[in-house]
Amino acid sequence: xxxxxxxxxxxxxxxxxxxxxxxxxxxxxxxxxxxxxxxxxxxxxxxxxxxxxxxxxxxxxxxxxxxxxxxxxxxxxxxxxxxxxxxxxxxxxxxxxxxxxxxxxxxxxxxxxxxxxxxxxxxxxxxxxxxxxxxxxxxxxxxxxxxxxxxxxxxxxxxxxxxxxxxxxxxxxxxxxxxxxxxxxxxxxxxxxxxxxxxxxxxxxxxxxxxxxxxxxxxxxxxxxxxxxxxxxx
Amino acid sequence: xxxxxxxxxxxxxxxxxxxxxxxxxxxxxxxxxxxxxxxxxxxxxxxxxxxxxxxxxxxxxxxxxxxxxxxxxxxxxxxxxxxxxxxxxxxxxxxxxxxxxxxxxxxxxxxxxxxxxxxxxxxxxxxxxxxxxxxxxxxxxxxxxxxxxxxxxxxxxxxxxxxxxxxxxxxxxxxxxxxxxxxxxxxxxxxxxxxxxxxxxxxxxxxxxxxxxxxxxxxxxxxxxxxxxxxxxx
Numbered sequence: 001x002x003x004x005x006x007x008x009x010x011x012x013x014x015x016x017x018x019x020x021x022x023x024x025x026x027x028x029x030x031x032x033x034x035x036x037x038x039x040x041x042x043x044x045x046x047x048x049x050x051x052x053x054x055x056x057x058x059x060x061x062x063x064x065x066x067x068x069x070x071x072x073x074x075x076x077x078x079x080x081x082x083x084x085x086x087x088x089x090x091x092x093x094x095x096x097x098x099x100x101x102x103x104x105x106x107x108x109x110x111x112x113x114x115x116x117x118x119x120x121x122x123x124x125x126x127x128x129x130x131x132x133x134x135x136x137x138x139x140x141x142x143x144x145x146x147x148x149x150x151x152x153x154x155x156x157x158x159x160x161x162x163x164x165x166x167x168x169x170x171x172x173x174x175x176x177x178x179x180x181x182x183x184x185x186x187x188x189x190x191x192x193x194x195x196x197x198x199x200x201x202x203x204x205x206x207x208x209x210x211x212x213x214x215x216x217x218x219x220x221x222x223x224x225x226x227x228x229x230x231x232x233x234x
Numbered sequence: 235x236x237x238x239x240x241x242x243x244x245x246x247x248x249x250x251x252x253x254x255x256x257x258x259x260x261x262x263x264x265x266x267x268x269x270x271x272x273x274x275x276x277x278x279x280x281x282x283x284x285x286x287x288x289x290x291x292x293x294x295x296x297x298x299x300x301x302x303x304x305x306x307x308x309x310x311x312x313x314x315x316x317x318x319x320x321x322x323x324x325x326x327x328x329x330x331x332x333x334x335x336x337x338x339x340x341x342x343x344x345x346x347x348x349x350x351x352x353x354x355x356x357x358x359x360x361x362x363x364x365x366x367x368x369x370x371x372x373x374x375x376x377x378x379x380x381x382x383x384x385x386x387x388x389x390x391x392x393x394x395x396x397x398x399x400x401x402x403x404x405x406x407x408x409x410x411x412x413x414x415x416x417x418x419x420x421x422x423x424x425x426x427x428x429x430x431x432x433x434x435x436x437x438x439x440x441x442x443x444x445x446x447x448x449x450x451x452x453x454x455x456x457x458x459x460x461x462x463x464x465x466x467x468x
Contacts, residue, residue, distance in 0.1 A: 163335040
């Protein structure tokens with residue numbers, strides 16, 4: 001076995017990346033033993049072998065894949081005899097759309113609410129200058145101007161989740177009767193805000209909260225903690 | 235054969251319902267011969283046998299189903315030997331989420347832009363009083379106050395479509411390599427705005443436009459017109 005997942009590491013060994021959580025869950029779904037390698041923002045050299053600068057990076061017996069969606073597709077195709085992440089090609093398309101929806105419709109409404117907490121409380125102090133500079137460049141304004149934990153922002157984030165809420169009123173998981181990669185995509189975001197935000201972004205009476213609690217219990221509670229304790233092998 | 239689809243009828247025999255277009259495409263996908271029965275807003279008595287007041291209603295050899303999603307599921311389960319609308323259970327879940335996304339994230343951003351055109355140009359003059367009263371009650375304000383064709387509204391509608399745009403950059407159809415019901419869901423909305431709106435809501439350089447043009451060519455161009463000419467049998 002030589003399967004390694006390089007993932008973002010914050011304070012107290014928290015793993016504060018929604019994308020890395022998608023991959024964690026996908027690896028567990030496939031039942032693959034994996035070594036988790038923590039990478040702080042200041043440790044990009046650890047993943048230079050991947051030819052790019054973002055986590056997650058999977059190294060699987062010499063094959064190197066970056067980008068969580070590409071990793072999911074790789075795992076599905078490389079391990080066809082293990083439990084399917086997609087449940088067929090139209091299920092793969094459904095997961096692809098879920099991936100696009102979370103990235104383009106949910107994350108933009110989420111990030112302004114949680115960014116100040118990530119900066120202040122989650123990432124390593126040594127990473128703060130890099131984080132500030134890269135995010136201020138990306139968002140085109142000062143962090144203090146960008147961050148906004150107002151009720152209006154939280155309400156807009158919750159409203160954006162309405163399609164998932166409606167689907168979860170009809171079936172227990174986004175992928176239907178059992179959780180598949182489509183679920184892990186949104187789960188990564190929910191886990192991320194749960195780990196990082198001081199705000200209650202998903203209320204306890206929300207159907208998404210009930211689903212999230214069930215997701216935390218999968219794979220012997222793999223995702224129940226902050227990522228550290230279970231982080232060495234799965 | 236005794237398969238009838240009751241669908242909304244407007245001026246010049248246009249069929250201005252996004253939900254009925256979903257069902258039209260689903261019936262064609264299954265290759266089912268069907269008689270289309272036009273229903274104006276003032277003709278709810280035609281569908282009273284369904285026990286509710288909304289179109290589409292499908293009557294298939296004595297079985298009566300209303301609601302476009304319920305009809306899609308019925309067709310899939312009743313005609314398993316014909317081409318699948320979902321491509322399996324995880325594909326059904328993907329289509330369910332697409333259905334929820336279009337209804338909850340796209341339609342609210344679309345309806346304010348097109349409602350004045352629907353009222354002024356699409357529905358029968360005799361239906362205008364009913365339409366105004368029912369919509370003003372639903373939206374809690376006067377039609378003139380609700381309708382808004384500003385650039386900002388059109389921009390927000392186009393921005394809301396971003397997840398579909400991203401998915402269509404990766405695969406030719408939302409359901410993957412071939413069109414399935416997930417495509418018909420968003421297609422119904424695009425056909426609806428194309429038929430009803432005097433605004434250009436989807437620009438020609440948008441990847442969604444190219445996909446829409448391909449969808450219009452399916453089933454010998456079933457959806458290429460306004461619904462009337464092809465409306466009697468399929």
